[in-house]
Amino acid sequence: MPEGHKTHFYAREHTGWFSGQPLRVTSPQGRFRRDARKVSGIVFDHCEAVGKHLFYHFENDRMIHVHLGRYGKYRAHDAPPPPAVGLVRMRLVGPAKTLDLNGPTTCRVIDRQTREEVVGKLGPDPLAGGSSARKKAMVWEKIRSSKKPIGALLLDQSVIAGVGNIFRAELFFETLLDPRTAGTAIDEVTFDVLWQSLIKMMRKGLKYGKIVTVTAKEAGAPLSKLEGRDRFRVYGKATCPRCQHSIETIEIAARNLYWCPRCQANTTVG
Template sequence: MPEGHTLHGLARDLNAAFAGTTPEVTSPQGKFAEGAALLDGRKVLEASAWGKHLFVEFEADAWLHVHLGLIGNFSILLRAGEAVPPVQGQVRLRLLTDDHVADLRGPNLCAVVTPEHVEGVTARLGPDPLRPDPDSETAWKRVSRSNRSIAELLMDQSVVAGIGNVYRCELLYRHRVDPFRPGREIRRATWDAMWRDICDLMPLGLAAGQILTMPDQVEEAREALAAGDPVVPGERRYLVYRRAQEPCRVCGSTVRTKVVAGRNLFWCGRCQRRR
């Protein structure tokens, strides 16, 4: 499932392509025909993201709410006045102007909603590290009062919005935290360090268009941003994610895996013993 940096990247790209325009809105697949008709002919005001939810505000208090789920994809292509590209695959929603076309395929959710609906969704979500001034205290309260494992809590979008399985595995490893430790046993200093780290890592992932957690890649990305240069995506490498039965990069122990909160958790039993 796409993690928070992907949705924020989509919001950024949708704004660049469609903000201030009045796109033709259709549903080539037909499943979103009524919703598309409601949005067609309305000006796009702003796209934004909160965690794994994407919102596109149109004029007259109409909002598009999208959740990509496991297989969803929202592609944005430069058209530049050329012929309308043919529809490929099952396109739930298409936004079309003379300059751009955006096709949404396979979302878990695609709906036209009210401002009150948007407020209700965001109120239920935890703080998003990619939004301005995320409230770390709210996240800490929900962690520190819970008997659930920290591995479960990090996947709970009401605790922190936008963290998915990759960031979960990598963040816990980077801080040597036992993934099965209950939230109430996590030390405040440990949580604060993890929070600062995820607030650093996710913007790098947004800039690169891919999750970066390897120390060398993280440092290169930081240097590029500091210099005002683009962050160039590189080889997809991880500390523990999808490395089951491979040696830990630090101690050489075998990386373990187990399904936790519906996804395969990866961790090192020797390195990750910290509270």
């Protein structure tokens, strides 16, 4: 599932391709056809990312709300549009680019009020605009008052928006924090380290358009060239790069978390 760095990457990319142009919006598969008519032919303004959600704003105050979920996938083509491949839910056609979306969890046309309702349920998004200090204080307030494990709190989109299973695993490994530690047991210095590390990780993901947590030195290759699991330290790995112990998985918040139980034994860091 694309995490917050990727939605922000898409938002920038799609705004760059389509901003200021009327778009032809269709649904080759059919399921989005009725909604597509509400924005087709209207000038597109910009795409906004909030956590794992995307909002495509049009000049008639309507917007397309997309949540990719686990299976949603974009495919971009240079104009003219080729025949649709598979179940293309949404197709955006501009003068120079065509964008296809297959398999999203959500793809619908909404108004401003519905957007407010969706965003209102989300915690702060580290990559979105707004005061970083304020966002950090809001997340800290939720974490320090919850007895749930920090490994569950970070995946909870109402606590912090945009963190998924890969960022979660890589963040706890980098900080050597035990992901089972209760929110109430996290001290402020530890939270500060977690927040700073997370922001750094997410910004790097946005820059490269993919999550990269290893350094070029660790990888022995330029970061832009890394693919697949070579980009990670612990996610999907067999052996801990620090102690050579086996990497294990533990289920927290219904998702498997990769970790090294030997290295990640701390309840405080910093």
